[in-house]
Amino acid sequence: MTVSTKTAMAPAHAAHRAGTLSPSERDILWDMEEHFWTSGADNARATTATNAVMIFPYPPGILQGDHIWTHLRQRTGWHSVVMAERRVMRCGDIAILTYRVSAEKPEVPIFKALCASTYLQDEDRWVRISHQQTVVT
Secondary structure (H helix, E strand, O other), X not given: OOXXXXXXXXXXOHHHHOEOOOHHHHHHHHHHHHHHHHOHHHHHHHOEEEEEEEEOOOOOOEEEOHHHHHHHHHHOOOOXXXXXXXXXXXXXXXXXXXXXXXXXXXXXXXXXXXXXXXXXXXXOEEEEEXXXXXXXX
């Protein structure tokens, strides 16, 4: 089988044409992500799509839609978070934030995890469509 040079070099799909975020877009998304941790479930819900999917350490595991908010009301209250090893990837109207988090609140051991949140630019605003946490021990 012979593959032409033009075909071999062409991206197979849109993900190969990933764009970048402006500094202000990055600031907006990282600010939203920090507030997701520190500003309570009502704030998180306001910046999250109605049928979003979230994956938390078991239990509760995989949650979608309204089931997320029952869980988050019981697990909010982080007083401080540090997000290290931050990375951002954009493809069209989708942006993915990945990071290592260290979160603290009174009378609870420091929570450490690897996290990823996916955002969709819906008209003029970003909305979270997924979030995932993998505990680091």
